[in-house]
Amino acid sequence: MSQTNQPKGIYRTAESVSPKHPDKICDQISDAILDAHLTEDPYARIAVDVAGGHGTVFITGEITSTATSVDISAIVKRLAGDVELIERIEAQSTEIAQGVNTGGAGDQGIMVGYATDETPELLPLEYVLARRLNQYLFKLWPHDGKTQVTTIDGKVAVIVASFQHAHKPDLTQAVTEWFENETLSTAHTTGLELHINPAGDWEVGGFDADAGLTGRKLAVDNYGPRVPLGGGAFSGKDASKVDRSGAYMARKIATDYLQARHAKEVYVYLAYAIGYSQPIEATVVIDGQQERVGGYDLTPNGIIETLDLRKPQYEKLATYGHY
Numbered sequence: 001m002s003q004t005n006q007p008k009g010i011y012r013t014a015e016s017v018s019p020k021h022p023d024k025i026c027d028q029i030s031d032a033i034l035d036a037h038l039t040e041d042p043y044a045r046i047a048v049d050v051a052g053g054h055g056t057v058f059i060t061g062e063i064t065s066t067a068t069s070v071d072i073s074a075i076v077k078r079l080a081g082d083v084e085l086i087e088r089i090e091a092q093s094t095e096i097a098q099g100v101n102t103g104g105a106g107d108q109g110i111m112v113g114y115a116t117d118e119t120p121e122l123l124p125l126e127y128v129l130a131r132r133l134n135q136y137l138f139k140l141w142p143h144d145g146k147t148q149v150t151t152i153d154g155k156v157a158v159i160v161a162s163f164q165h166a167h168k169p170d171l172t173q174a175v176t177e178w179f180e181n182e183t184l185s186t187a188h189t190t191g192l193e194l195h196i197n198p199a200g201d202w203e204v205g206g207f208d209a210d211a212g213l214t215g216r217k218l219a220v221d222n223y224g225p226r227v228p229l230g231g232g233a234f235s236g237k238d239a240s241k242v243d244r245s246g247a248y249m250a251r252k253i254a255t256d257y258l259q260a261r262h263a264k265e266v267y268v269y270l271a272y273a274i275g276y277s278q279p280i281e282a283t284v285v286i287d288g289q290q291e292r293v294g295g296y297d298l299t300p301n302g303i304i305e306t307l308d309l310r311k312p313q314y315e316k317l318a319t320y321g322h323y
Contacts, residue, residue, distance in 0.1 A: 022212025030236030113250025
């Protein structure tokens with residue numbers, strides 16, 4: 001399908017990456033460290049970033065916790081294999097801590113929540129399809145990989161799939177079988193265009209092929225590129241950081257309004273200032289009409305209690321997206 005004869009319509013494209021993608025390995029290490037601390041200390045303050053690749057993992061950030069048995073080396077080995085580990089961890093800044101200790105937000109930030117009636121997950125169709133395909137293929141090839149789905153007017157026009165150790169004929173057959181059995185997928189009138197291992201079959205992946213970094217797959221973690229991003233990453237941050245807890249709450253509010261108003265599409269915008277407990281913006285856009293959010297405790301502590309965010313649960317969320 002060349003650019004000169006592309007069919008008219010509304011195009012939507014989203015991607016998903018497998019848990020063995022270098023960026024996702026880093027996300028999982030960050031959140032596994034968070035989970036390990038929360039297991040012993042539900043009030044731990046964690047802000048951990050990971051960079052990895054080519055035999056080395058570098059971990060840096062801030063940890064203030066009473067946990068005494070967290071083995072970061074074991075976590076890294078479980079998720080990344082035998083690599084050299086470099087750690088640079090300090091306690092949380094006292095100047096940041098004083099704002100959080102009084103119930104304020106751990107940082108400034110803007111969070112965007114979203115919900116749509118397009119799918120049972122209340123997520124964008126192209127995003128759900130890319131993720132479902134990714135999960136299906138990862139069961140067959142549990143290695144580094146990516147998927148991408150393009151829809152035109154809600155019907156699938158193009159699928160891209162690249163997976164380590166998957167030979168093109170086998171991967172093509174698996175993608176075709178998934179498409180034929182996927183209840184949400186309908187082929188566009190132009191037919192289904194496949195790009196399977198488009199750069200050729202590949203055996204070297206993960207940290208052996210590329211570097212990874214915590215928080216580099218923000219669109220995958222959120223709703224895909226159709227929906228605006230507030231900007232903050234989730235992984236490696238405890239829930240006092242509104243980048244994470246505020247984003248989760250914005251999603252809950254969006255789904256609540258969507259269902260209560262029988263809407264087609266809802267956006268929620270929350271914004272915070274560091275050290276302040278109340279948001280400086282809390283608005284909801286319901287099928288294009290904006291109003292103020294009401295009926296929720298939007299303080300960081302209120303969000304944490306509402307969503308039960310002090311328990312270890314985050315490594316799993318760091319694999320395929322947080323919603």
